[in-house]
Amino acid sequence: MNRADRHSPLETLVRTLSCRVDLDKDDRSAILALPFTTKTLERHHYLVREHDIATRSGVILSGYAVRSKAVASGERQIVSIHMKGDLIDLQNSLLEKSDHSVQMLTTCEIALIPPEEILKLASERPMVGRAMWLETLVDGSVFREWIVNVGRRDARTRIAHLLCEFSLRLKVAGLGKDSNYELPMTQEQLGDATGLTSVHVNRTIKALEREGLIERSDPRAIHIGDWRKLAEVGDFDSNYLHLRENEPALAG
Amino acid sequence: MNRADRHSPLETLVRTLSCRVDLDKDDRSAILALPFTTKTLERHHYLVREHDIATRSGVILSGYAVRSKAVASGERQIVSIHMKGDLIDLQNSLLEKSDHSVQMLTTCEIALIPPEEILKLASERPMVGRAMWLETLVDGSVFREWIVNVGRRDARTRIAHLLCEFSLRLKVAGLGKDSNYELPMTQEQLGDATGLTSVHVNRTIKALEREGLIERSDPRAIHIGDWRKLAEVGDFDSNYLHLRENEPALAG
DNA sequence: CGTAGGCTTGAAAAGCGTCAATAGGAGTGG
DNA sequence: CCACTCCTATTGACGCTTTTCAAGCCTACG
Numbered sequence: 001m002n003r004a005d006r007h008s009p010l011e012t013l014v015r016t017l018s019c020r021v022d023l024d025k026d027d028r029s030a031i032l033a034l035p036f037t038t039k040t041l042e043r044h045h046y047l048v049r050e051h052d053i054a055t056r057s058g059v060i061l062s063g064y065a066v067r068s069k070a071v072a073s074g075e076r077q078i079v080s081i082h083m084k085g086d087l088i089d090l091q092n093s094l095l096e097k098s099d100h101s102v103q104m105l106t107t108c109e110i111a112l113i114p115p116e117e118i119l120k121l122a123s124e125r126p127m128v129g130r131a132m133w134l135e136t137l138v139d140g141s142v143f144r145e146w147i148v149n150v151g152r153r154d155a156r157t158r159i160a161h162l163l164c165e166f167s168l169r170l171k172v173a174g175l176g177k178d179s180n181y182e183l184p185m186t187q188e189q190l191g192d193a194t195g196l197t198s199v200h201v202n203r204t205i206k207a208l209e210r211e212g213l214i215e216r217s218d219p220r221a222i223h224i225g226d227w228r229k230l231a232e233v234g235d236f237d238s239n240y241l242h243l244r245e246n247e248p249a250l251a252g
Numbered sequence: 253m254n255r256a257d258r259h260s261p262l263e264t265l266v267r268t269l270s271c272r273v274d275l276d277k278d279d280r281s282a283i284l285a286l287p288f289t290t291k292t293l294e295r296h297h298y299l300v301r302e303h304d305i306a307t308r309s310g311v312i313l314s315g316y317a318v319r320s321k322a323v324a325s326g327e328r329q330i331v332s333i334h335m336k337g338d339l340i341d342l343q344n345s346l347l348e349k350s351d352h353s354v355q356m357l358t359t360c361e362i363a364l365i366p367p368e369e370i371l372k373l374a375s376e377r378p379m380v381g382r383a384m385w386l387e388t389l390v391d392g393s394v395f396r397e398w399i400v401n402v403g404r405r406d407a408r409t410r411i412a413h414l415l416c417e418f419s420l421r422l423k424v425a426g427l428g429k430d431s432n433y434e435l436p437m438t439q440e441q442l443g444d445a446t447g448l449t450s451v452h453v454n455r456t457i458k459a460l461e462r463e464g465l466i467e468r469s470d471p472r473a474i475h476i477g478d479w480r481k482l483a484e485v486g487d488f489d490s491n492y493l494h495l496r497e498n499e500p501a502l503a504g
Numbered sequence: 505c506g507t508a509g510g511c512t513t514g515a516a517a518a519g520c521g522t523c524a525a526t527a528g529g530a531g532t533g534g
Numbered sequence: 535c536c537a538c539t540c541c542t543a544t545t546g547a548c549g550c551t552t553t554t555c556a557a558g559c560c561t562a563c564g
Contacts, residue, residue, distance in 0.1 A: 069397070069400045071404045079399045095389055123378035126374070136388045136389055140343060140395055144319070148329040186510060439542075450542090451523095507562105510562105512557100512560095517553080522549075528541105529540100
């Protein structure tokens with residue numbers, strides 16, 4: 001257990017929670033005063049598995065992770081992608097039995113916080129509680145968009161949409177430079193996220209590349225040539241991310 | 253504006269919120285003391301539309317409703333189905349701009365509550381706030397399962413899964429009798445919920461019927477012959493609904 | 505170098521969509 | 535009570551998107 005200090009890792013959490021509500025100085029101090037432990041998890045490792053009893057909530061300090069669920073046939077579906085600043089596993093730890101797994105895409109540093117401390121904080125400081133509730137609501141909004149993405153869009157649109165979402169969220173998290181980024185997922189994982197096979201993901205990405213919508217110096221390095229055009233192909237409207245005006249604009 | 257009384261419509265909300273946390277007498281009174289208006293909305297009517305500024309949250313007192321989003325091609329995707337006791341539009345009204353529409357499947361009675369009163373209650377009575385937060389978390393869990401359903405399951409499994417979910421939720425809401433129920437959706441709406449076309453929904457349902465997994469006296473009247481078998485076909489595990497033990501068991 | 509994981513590509517099959525036509529039931533107005 | 539209309543369910547034929555299976559290739563890493 002560390003104590004909050006000037007450069008606490010929990011500053012990341014403060015940043016995330018301040019995003020949608022105005023937190024006063026005491027609120028911020030209370031967040032920074034949360035007990036936590038920092039843990040590094042390697043690629044492929046799980047923070048929690050489906051059906052387990054989750055005992056820890058966490059904030060991602062660096063790296064990328066996904067939440068996923070398995071189906072009877074053995075395939076899996078990724079239901080969300082997470083990066084720096086995201087609260088993960090609140091869902092599982094507050095609801096007792098995990099309904100999904102949380103797995104690292106890359107090596108991740110995570111600040112683990114006991115769930116009961118989070119509940120306590122939410123009770124004692126209503127604005128912090130509200131911030132976390134809103135964060136959960138936005139989480140839900142992103143899930144809804146994903147249902148739409150896999151339910152009613154063709155492969156080309158799905159992939160373009162995912163690339164747009166990832167790009168914009170990187171920017172909001174302060175990780176993006178221009179429209180270039182390193183996609184931390186294999187094409188099989190992209191398939192798991194879009195409800196496609198890796199083979200079809202490959203063909204679709206190459207098609208997007210041939211159309212000039214994206215460029216790739218290597219398979220994972222995505223460069224978005226014309227953001228607006230890709231957003232149009234991907235039927236992408238950032239509304240569902242519920243970003244505030246003070247956050248980076250969409251155009252870029 | 254009515255005042256809370258012995259048989260307030262808001263008892264429905266108390267029932268829902270008591271489901272996952274223990275609320276004391278004062279918590280219950282505070283919920284019943286919320287200002288509200290009761291409104292009847294006809295079939296097909298909207299409580300709120302995508303992109304609108306939502307100003308009212310509601311609890312369904314009777315009837316059925318769906319949340320949906322439209323895609324560029326004009327098709328739509330239903331992202332959840334709601335019934336008595338469900339809180340709808342908290343998402344939209346707390347997040348300012350609506351990211352989805354809420355539409356009635358049947359005539360609905362809804363108790364409308366000003367969102368700011370809900371926020372106030374959540375701040376003043378932390379356990380009520382926690383109950384609503386948990387409700388939002390469960391909402392998210394159901395969305396995750398729907399992503400999996402449309403993303404990684406074939407038509408037969410998807411439909412069987414939806415029929416199981418609906419049946420179980422009816423039972424939990426106190427609306428189900430045995431394994432018979434009236435499905436308040438057209439086959440086109442079922443298609444919108446499962447990411448299929450109405451034509452394929454029709455064929456799939458008829459196939460399920462031929463297999464003896466369900467019986468139908470008329471197109472909407474579903475009778476589940478063998479719950480366990482349908483759940484197996486539908487890859488259905490009720491875990492994601494996060495029901496408490498004191499709620500009706502799955503087998504039936 | 506040698507192995508493993510990820511990427512790429514081709515050919516064929518399958519599942520689901522599209523188009524189109526028919527039928528039944530509920531409500532409406534004459 | 536009948537004619538009419540609209541909405542929903544049903545079914546067939548055909549086509550297309552995506553999957554499946556399979557093979558080869560590249561690159562990182564031990």
